[in-house]
Amino acid sequence: MKLPVHTSPYGSLPNNVTRVMGEVLLALVPGIIALVYYFGWGVLINIGIAVTTALAAEAGVLRLRKRPVRPALTDLSATVTAVLLAIALPPLTPWWMTVLGVLFAIVMVKHLYGGLGYNPFNPAMAAYVLLLVSFPVAMTQWLPPVLLNEHPLSFVQTLSAIFGGGLPDHLTWDTITSATPLDAMREQLKMNKTISEIAQNPMWGDFGARGWEWVGNWFLLGGLFLLWRKVITWHIPFAMIAGLLLASGLFWLFDPESMPFPGFHLFSGGMILGAFFIATDPVTAATTSKGRLVYGFLIGLTVFIIRTWGGYPDAVAFAVLLMNMAAPTIDYYTQPRVFGARDKDNA
Amino acid sequence: MSMSNREIIANGLWNNNQALVALLGLCPLLAVSNTLINGLGLGLATTLVLISSNATISFIRNWVRQEVRLPVFVLVIASFVTAVELAMNAWFHDLHKILGIFIPLIVTNCTIVGRAEAFASRNPVPQSMLDGLSIGMGFTLVLMTLGALREFIGQGTILSGVHLMFGEAARGLSFSMGNDFHGLILAILPPGAFFGLGLLIALKHVIDKRNAARAASRVETVPAEAAPAEG
Structure with missing residues (x-):
């Protein structure tokens, strides 16, 4: 009787892009929750805008390139790029800057170089640099963390600030943002x-600035999770x-x-x-x-x-x-x- | 060897466009294309140098020995660049100040010595002058397109600084989106020039491919129609 001969590895976990990207997203959750706690709803709204744009751009480019759309959309890599860019942006970034950044990341940095696995530059960071170099003022207007913020914005106020650039009457950009x-x-x-x-x-605060150091800690937790899951070395x-x-x-x-x-x-x-x-x-x-x-x-x-x-x-x-x-x-x-x-x- | 005038023009403007196909003269192309008028100024200066250097080199081509031709070409080109630079300094002083070092640097533009070597040293004077004109206009058109794109995306204007070239009367021609316009400053910076040129080259490939496909389909259909007549 002939037995089929297999080469190693003999036991393996299902390992694919979707799993890796899904675990990266999962690992980002504590840091994102901390960001929302300290800097308000803007972070979540930015993530929403960015992910929507990224998926639309990914689908559009893949259609143009006559490639199958569905596997690339469900592998979550565009989502990870979008989320990473969104949490690097200031919480009150105008919506069109986020959209522009994500389009640049997906279309220019990722797909013009051949798509997932071929891009020499990190798409999220290239887009961040594009926005930082092009709109230096808007990109450095951060909100102060909630412990020091005298005028925290509600969800609706944040939404209107991001989409219309409008603030409640008694506030100006200078009073609510800080370096x-x-x-x-x-x-x-x-x-x-x-x-x-x-x-x-x-x-x-103790090490860095108040609020910020804790955001760092929660991202650290997510990073340790990735190490434990062997997603990164x-x-x-x-x-x-x-x-x-x-x-x-x-x-x-x-x-x-x-x-x-x-x-x-x-x-x-x-x-x-x-x-x-x-x-x-x-x-x-x-x-x-x-x-x-x-x-x-x-x-x-x-x-x-x-x-x-x-x-x-x-x-x-x-x-x-x-x-x-x-x-x-x-x-x-x-x-x-x-x-x-x-x-x-x-x- | 000899080309028809039509071919010379088509080559200079499109098929062998020095900026989009040969990728020569990239340094001035990328550095000066931040506004349309800058592009136009440098493009015209380059064209002028190209026409005169091509004409001269073609004229002396039978007396220059093969071994020393490159130094001779460079001398001729350098003389014309100096003349053009002095002329611009006299009549377009403000534009000259903006373009600065890039006017004397025309002498190092590979396009010019390239055309001298590849065309003017092998062809009669009229064709060489036509070649200089069409190559120069091809270069100018790319400079202007890139300049207009970068200017509009970067600072929301078109034809800013038009008075530097056409006098105060033309000042009204320039168009601006207003001060509220959030330009993509990156477009004005050097990376924007690379992105813009890359996209223009891609656009040229798309157009060429489409034309080739159309030509191919025409070739296929023509014999089909012609066949019954032959039969």
Whole structure:
């Protein structure tokens, strides 16, 4: 009797794009709930706008390319791109900016390069950079976290602000929005204030800014879930955080009055979200284990460099895009030794 | 070797458009196409240089030895660029200030030395001048299209700065969406030039493909109609 011979692996979990993307979405939930709690309904409305646009754009482009539409819509990858972009945007972003960003991400960054799996740049971050460079004012108008917000907007008020740009009569944009912590820190350092003077302001909490640090913690929880489910490996987040902490720590030890505490860097802006959810994008990141360490470390380092000396307050998007460009080269130089080959053969 | 005048014009404007097909002269193309008028100014200057350098090189082509032809071409081109630059400085001083270094840099534009080598050094003077004109107009048209697109998307205007070229009387021709317009600033920045050029090239491919398909279907139908007559 002949038995069929199978090759390994003998036992495997169903592993496909839908499962991976679904778990990424699930892992984002705690962070999103925290964002909604601290910054109001705008976050959810943005996610709604972004996901709707992304699915419509994906379907439209696939029809144009004469590809099957249904599998690409149900694999959730467009949804993940849209959600990642939406939570990176300020809560009161006008609706058309969100739509424009998502269209750019799906049509230009993803499909013009060949669709899922072929894009060299992270679509969500490319779209974020497009919006940040093009609309610098609107993109830096964040709401203060709820603990400090004197005029929290209701759901309907948020909706009208996003779709019509209208605010309740007694409010103006200047009274309800404020700079992000990274922006505030940057401006005050420019005015030659010392860190201990800046820290007097009620917006600062234990590590980073109040509210923001907790959002970071909840995203961290989601990231650990992804690690546990083996959707991502530890290399990129670890190396990215290490790169940032090492660089900021060195400078902080050297000059603690003009360089912010490393923990502040870690829990401000998009760092945690970037380390676990954005830099780990399997399509655009480096793929070898050693390469991932290099890739993550360089992102962390670049984030610190741009935040400290660059022209923009936050830098995760820029750093990720720059390293996307470097990823193929990093992979080339970090190819692992083929099992059984000697080092000489590989060189 | 010799081409009909019709072919020369079609080549310069479309089939062998230096910006869309040969992808030559990208540096000025991307740097100066931020408004329509800038594009027009640089395009016309380039055209003028192309016509005069093509004519001169074609005229001297039988006396220049093969070994030294490139230095000679560059000398000729550089002389004309200098003349055009001085002329622009005199008569379009403000436009000259905006275009700045890109006018002297016309001398390094690969299109011009490319046409000198590929066309003017092998063809008689009239054809070479026509080639210079059509290649230059093809380049100018792309510069203007890209400039208009970037200007409109980036700052919501068309023909801004028209008075720099056509005098104060033309100032009313420029059109603006008003100050409330949220331009996509990226379109004005260098990345916008790359995106815009990429999309224009894609558009040209689409048109060419459609034309080819139409031509193919015409070829198929014509013999079918002609067959009974032959029979």
